Every structure is written in C-alpha cells, then in structure tokens.
Amino acid sequence: MKRTAAIVCLSALLVTAGCTDSKSGSGKPDPNNETQASAALVKSFAAAWVKAWAPNGKPDEAAALTDAPTTFGPRLDGVDTALVAQSVTVTPQGDPKCSDSNTCTQDLAVEAILRGIGTMKWTSSATAVKTGGTWKIKASGDTIYPGLSDANYLKRVRTAPNRASILDRTGKPLTTNRPVVIVGVASGNVATAATYAALQQKLQVDGAKLRTRATTAPAGQFIDAITIRAEDWDKLRPTMGKLPGLLTMGGTQSLPESANFARSVIGTMRTATAETLKNAGPTASSADLVGTTGLQYSFQQQLAGTPGGTVTLRDGKTKMAIKEVFNQQGKPGTVVKTTLDTNLQRYAEAALATSKLPASLVAVQASTGQILAAANGPTATSYNRAFQGQYAPGSTFKIVTSAALLGTGMTANSPMPCTNTINVFGKTFKNYDGLAAYGTGTMEKAFINSCNTAFISQNGRLPADGMTKAAAMFGFGQDLKLSIPAYGGKVPAPKDVVAESASMIGQGTVTASPLQMAMVAGAVKNGTALKPVLVPGKDANGPVASALPAATTNALRAMMRANVQGGTASVLKGVGANGAKTGTAEVVSNGKVITNGWMVGYRGDVAFAVIVEGGASGSKAAGPILNNFLGRFK
Template sequence: MTHTSGRRRTSRSPLKVTAAAAATLALTAGGAYAVKIGPFDNGPNALDPAAAAQARAFLSDWSRGRYDAAAGRTTSPARAGEVLRSFTEGLDINSPRLTAATAERADDGVVSVPFTAKMPVKALGTWTYTSRVRLREEKGTWKVDWSLGLVHPHLSDQAKFRLEREETSTPDVADRHGKTLTGDTYPSLQPLLTQIASGDGGPRGKIRLIDRVTGQTKRTEITFGRKEAPASARTTLDATWQAAADRALGAEADGKNASLVALRVDNGEILAMANSPATGFNRAASGTYAPGSTWKIVTSSALLLKNAVTPQTIVDCPKHLIVGKEFHNVETSEFHGATFQKDFMESCNTAFISLRGKLGDAETGDVARKYFGVGQEWHVGIPSYDGSVPVPKDETEKAAAMIGQGRIQANPLIMASVTATAASGHFHQPTIRPDTDDRTTTTALPRTVVNQLQTMMRATVTGGTAHILADLPGTIGAKTGTAEVAEDEENNGWLVARRGNVAVACVVEQGVTGGGSAGPILHRLLEAVPDDPS
C-alpha cells in the first residue's frame, strides 16, 4: 500500500535482391572525436598528432554522411566521394557504427588506424567486419591514403557486395506439451506469437561478394537467420494456465488496463502471460510501473539479511511520517506497538520508511540485483524490461523507495520472479522459450531469510491485506501493493502470490487498491487452475 508520488520480440521462395537503401554511418559513443588514436609520446617513433587528428576527422565525416568532407581528406577526393556514397546502396543498412582502435606506425612512415564496422541490416542482423585507415604525409599535410580496401578489405574494382533475402514462413507456436497456441483461442498471445516464433523462423538472408561484370558470387560474407525453421516453436507456456489467465482478466479487470504473469518457482519458466486489452502493448513483460508495496518483499529481504529486524521486532506504525513530504498509510491506518510482521501484513508504509536508516542508500538496489536479478540483462525469449532500482537522490526519495515508489520500476514479470525467488531462495531467469540464454549471476538467499519471508507472506493471506485469497485451497503466501501514479489519477493496484510451484503477479492500472482490483483476478485464476503444472 503506497501513497507517495511516482510516475507513474515450410516452404521457401527463391532468393531475391532487395531494393536499395542508403544509410548514414554513426560513430560509437563518445562523439565525433572519441576515436582512440595513440598512445602518443615524444620518442623518435612518436605518432604525429596531426595524423591522429586527420584520421579522427575522416572517420567522423564518413560516419555522419559528410562524404564530400571525408573525401576531401583523402589522396583521391573524387573517387572517394563516389565510393563512400554508393557503398551501402542496396544493402538495407541503417545507422551502423564505426569503432576505431589504437593507431599504429608502419616502417614506411604510414600511420594506420584499425577500425571495426558494425552495420545493422534491416530485419536481419548486424554485419561486422574490420578494416583500417592508412595516412601518408604529403607536403606537410596528412592525407588518408585512398583505396577501396579502406571501405571493406574485399571491395575492389572487380567485386562489390549484394544483399539477398530469403522469404520464410513463421512456424506455429506450441505450449510446453506441444499444443498449438493461436491468437484466436488465447487472445493475449496474439501480439506475442511472432516475437516468440522469431527465434526459430523469421527472415533469412546473405551478403555476398559478387563479380561486378558477371554477377557471379565470389564468396558469402555473412549469413543471417537459422538454416532451417522447425514446423513448431515450443514454448514454456501452459495452455490451461494461459486460457485461465485470459478468462480471469476478461471477467475481473472491469475494462481497465491490466496484466498478469504466472511462472514456475523452480526454474522461472513462464506458464501464462496475459494483458487486458489483449491486443497491443505487452504490459506484462515490457511495462514500467512503480511496484508499490509488493516491493516490500525486496525491502524486507534487505533488512532481514543484515539482521536489522526480525519478524518479531517492534516497529511502530503511525498514521503519518514526514520525510521531506508527508507519507501516510491507506486510509491513514495505524498500528501502535506493531511487530515488523504485522507491518508487512498490513502493508504499513510509515513503519517501513522509519527503517530507512538501517540501509545504505544503494543497499536495496544491490540486494535486488544480487539476489533477485532485478536490473540485470534478462533473455526471456521476447522483448522485456528487466527493472530499475536507482540510488535515491535524497532522503525523501529513499523513503519512497522503501515502499516501492520513487524511481523504482518493475512489471508483473519482474514481480512474479521476485515472488518466486522469495519462495525458493534462488533466482531463475524467467523464460518463455526453453532455449534462451541466461547471462545473469545471482546469490541464493539464506534459508533463514526465505523462511521469514514465507511466514510473513502467509500471514498476509490469513490475517492481512491479501485475505481475499484465504478461502482458496493450498498454502498461499502473498503481498498486496498500491502505487500512486499522479494526484489526478487513481492508484495502480498490485497483488503477488505463491502457491506450490507457481508464482503469480498482477497489476491493474487505476485499480485503487491491490486487494480490491488485482485480488479478484488472481483469485479467479488460482481457483480455475488448482493444481501445479507438470
């Protein structure tokens, strides 16, 4: 319950040549003159700074499409201008990057600057290669020694490049048991099917080096896409859970924007991902919301990890608390002499804020990243937002962060994962495809902390703000959340829960309270699917 301010991815047709499309090159981060040329010294073999400056200027002009200026820095301006303009024609290259390495001096006095070119080819991938800029001194002025090999080592008067695309069909998408998933039957999946299937199907193509006269292929520079697309792209989704999730949102979202995620606790596999409305933006995985008091799972973990509190520690819960601004509880509730567990059960904002001095400014974010994987790079199998927990700018923002407000951002996918981690003690990167790459590195929560979290989450169902789930079978633990968006808008409502091997999270925009808006949705879902998935 938070009341602070916050704003708040099989048949084939013959290969075909694409239409031409010119591109503008861009240097990597650092700007026009961030190319590394050096190091320089004053010895007999020291590089002339003027040569470095000319190399930087040439790369800067070329990268920005200033072809005349770039060509003017070469030993052959007319030819250089012609080639630089025509090089990317027909290759569908958009906004590539040039990254220069350290300059080198050759025995003949030439200065050489190696560089890497990364050229994104529309809808296919990135063509990466290396080349080098060579400079000679002519009458006291350094000039780029022009050659076609500067642009690409294989470019010549006899050979040029051609892009060939191959049209492919998109494979069907199946659930974990092989059942075909369609947008008609599972409405929330309609916008996601192409993203899910793109890992197995999607466009394919090649960039080839061809003879300028005969058009015959001399070599293939790069191949994009998989060689073969399977008939069906398997997912971790469970058709039964997905159908129940769509029905729950349809019946209980009351026309509001809402989304939910259900995933397995033991491995992070996504069982269901649903949005209302079903078409359009995937709020469940790509939304950016203040998580409100559901974030108190992470805050509590940070406090418990350093023994700042125990569930039985007395932490008073007054109606109001001023930390640069006034913070209060829902309906200005208060619980004098409350234990920390009682504060968690009743989602007392003021109690949590009063404990902010127990944690360093960056400590909650460090715990979120180290133990819960929040803010690390996730490879879910579709586009996703992986969370943000910035260091608070001041004491007021730190107070807000203690209760999931301020600049903290998450979504149902993140909060379902947080709930699963709290249940097992181990973070498992959420996935919707069984073959996704996991590059995260986390540490397991101590068993004592896991037990304390589960005790408090269970008490939140049996006697706290998540009592709407109390009549369901199974040992359910949960946490509600209410997150302010703006003064003139109703609060977003949150609820996260864990039952058996499944963790779920739901957000309802302008839902007022978590128990009142997200509660009925998750109740209907868990009631419809009483058993753990196989």
C-alpha cells in the same frame, strides 16, 4: 583479321586494363585491334548491365552500347522485372573469340540475386560487332540469357513454405496456419468514401491513409489494408463485400487459437515494411507476411524457413513452359518451443477479461524461472506491458524491503510502530487503503497490514545503497536477455534519505514490470532469484544472484503466508495461495494522481503477479483477478 603480336593477354581483365601490341603504347584499346576493342566494349557493357539491375537502375547506358538501343533497353529491363532481380554481377570470361576483324564473342558469367529466392547463375555470350568503324554489342536475347529470343520469355515462380508453429511447453502448437483474408482496395479512385468509412468503422483501418496510398499507387494494383481471419470476414462479407473498390485475397497465416490468445507474447504478423523486411532476412519478399512483434518477430527467419523458386523459359504464344532453367528447393521453418502452458494462458486471459481496467498477469514456475503465462487485458493488445511495463511496484516491494531489514539483524517479530504519517526531512508519507495507525507492532504486522510508516521508520538501519543491494538479490537491474523485450526493474541508489524512504515502499525511482515482480515472488518460494525463461535453449537461465539467506527466506514465506491467512491478501485464502503481498502505487497520469493495484504471490510452484492500472488497491482490484485465475486450476 589483325593478330596481337609480341604480348599475349592472359585474361579479359588484362586486355581491358591496357594490354596492347608492340605498336600501341597509349594504354587505350586499339579500335583496329578486334580483340582489344571488343573486350573493352564487353567490359563496359557488363558494368552497365550491373547498373541497370541495381535498385532503381535504368537500362539506358547498357542499351546505348548495343546496335539496337530502343529494343534492347526494354528487353533487358523486362528480364530484370520478370526475375525480380535485387542485384547482379556480370563478369567477362576469358578472351574474346573473333571470327573475323568485325565480329568477336565473349562469355559472361552472370549471378543474379532473385529477391526472395536466392542466387541464380548462368553463362550468356555477348557478341561485339564493328559497323561503320564503331564497335557495338549485338542486341540479342542470348546476350541476356542463352536461348532467349523474341519468341519466348522468362518467368519466375516463388514458393514460400508453410510457417512453422510456436509450441507450448508440452509441444502443443500455440500457432498453426489458418485461413485468412487480406482486405484492401483497388488503386486509383475506384473506392468511394463509403468504402473507406466502412473499413475504418468495421476494421479500424485508417481510411485517410489508405486513400492516400490508393490514389498515389500505379493503376491496377491491390492496396492491402488489413489481414483478418477467414471466419471474421465471413461475418462482414454481407455488408462489405460489394463496396466499390473493395478487394480481397485469400491466404494462410500462422495464428493462435484466437486474436487475443497470448498475443503480446506470440506476436503479430503484417505485410513486410522496410524495418520488418530487414529483420526477415535476405530471402524475404516485400509481399510476405512477416513477424512484427513478439516471438513471430524475434524468430522470424527460423519460423519462416527458406523460400524456393523456379524460373522457366516459356513460349511467347502458348505461355507453356519450354524448359525449367532454375530450381531452388525451399527449406521449411523449424518450430519454436516455449515454456508457456496453454491452459494457464487461457485461465490468465479469462481472469483478465473480468477487469474493466487495463491489467496484466504473469505466472512463472518458481523452481525454474520458466514463464507459464503472460496476459494483457481486458482487450487484445500488442503492447506487452506484462513484460515491458515500467511501474512503481508499491507495497509489493515491501518483500524486498523486508529482506533488506532482515539483513540488518531484524526479525519478523522486531518492533515497528505504525503511525498515520511520518515526516522525513520535510516530506510527509502516509498509509494507503484507509489503514488506521495501530501504534506498536511487529515487522510481520506491518507487512500484512502494509503499513508504510512502519517500514519508513526503519530507514536509519539501512546504508545509502541498502535498498539497491537488497533489490539485486531479487534480480533487479539485470538485463533479462529474454527472447522478446522485457524489463528487469530498476532500484537506483537514492540521492537522499527522502528518496530512500520512498524506495522502501516501492515508490520514487523504483520501477518494475509485472514479470519482474512475479520473479520476486518466485524467489521467495524458491529461495534463489532466477532468470526468467520463455524459450529454453535461447534464453539465459539459472540463478541471477546468490541464494537468499535461509533466515530471510523463512521469514518472508511466513509473512506472506500470514498475509493470506489474515492480512490484505486474504481474498486468496479460499483458492489455496501459500503466500502473497498486495500493493497500491501512486502514479501521475495526465497530470492527475491515480493508483495502480498490485498483488504478487505463489501457490505451490506457480508464482504470479497482477497489476491493474487505475485500480483502487491491490486487494480490491488485483485480488479478484487472481482469485479467478487460481480458482480455475489446482
């Protein structure tokens, strides 16, 4: 055995970087120097192993460096598959230990990231042997994992903890882990046209897309289509259970009390996609059910916790575990407490169920800005138009317009004429809801009758940015920084007097969400506009602007109260509303002008807003919904 003279290599890295004896100056390992040659081979093998276990990696390069490529390649690939390795680092340790001039062994420190679990570490050993003048890695299972042989194999088991609940403001669970059934089909051409048709008709699954997924997938796979509640599947089982190729799997999923309950806020869960898997974090698996919208998406990692897992060395014949070689304990998720009130959420959804048109209702606590209920109806939807909808607020925005005019020195008793129409530089504005001109009146009368022309007649009192500044007092234009996406409204500075006039009646470029308009009503009740809060401790809270002038607050409260007592919001008089404002906004939909019906207001410390898409007017469309909602609680 040849010994290295003159120079002692301090590490394998120095050896493979070109550490040589005094007789070699080429910088390349000397094939006749067993230490150098084996170290260089082990280094190359380690790099090839890393490539083999990379995403879409192949074992060919690593196998070619062994003395039995045809058997070692599949073995290395098989361990990768068994561990579900996402990646690996393989680092040669120390210097090779050579028993003779033809055999050297060197340790390998291995760190494999097991997808969906974490990092598993071990030390294996690579033996380099010289045969026929060529150095090769001995194709042994020990090279991959100590003790691995033809008679055994590695098996991993991943265990995901139960998903934590989303809670209401009192700590009551809004979601719990409930039994579900994952409905799908067998890969290939097992499912028939009747199977896909039934899935599309009964469960609204896109049959064509599912068929494509099934026919292009490898044989023997389960192609998931949809996850439904176990009780819903029990109803469908008699007619769908025996369809050719249809398969089901049982499981649990974090779900609210019903499919519609707070769906757009709580959110939904689906089998992970590339996008949602990235959001779910490094320990998530592509087979996991993860949050796709709402709070389930925003707090995915907190709710899901950390999975655990084990890897055991098992007997190839008996399949029994020989020993456990890796164990990582999972960590349960932690709950997310919201400001939602379970009862008010139920009442909101029950009220929206009475509508034949798409509608949204938001209720907030005026004194804190905390969101008590947010519902979209009359059918279940994941699109949260209550928070994200960008609508012209129509005459509900006259709350802001009144505040702007009150800021110029006007009062609720200041005269404002109501005419049938008003012309502003060639643009004719009219009144809605069949309101007839009544001539001379006050701001309060214009407010409770929702006279557009009366408010527009005062546009000369406001500076060019008057409406924008007034809107800012109510929080418009702010980034709400809520836990889930929400729109805080926008009131751009008008480009001319015509645009300013349109903004005074909540039209033109003025947009708001139902959430923002509920916050406007809350600001009148509270005296200061607040930031909305859905998840305390996560969402920003507190004032969004300085307090409204006391005179302005008092005047707005009085006008909103008068509107309930004898104005367009009188539909709420019987349910004790303290103040309200209706609104009808013209919008263009599919090339046609339609109206959306609005109503905002407050009762006690609960401020609210409702929009009905395509509603004839605020009083006729939104009024009955709010009457139903407020009539359900005191």
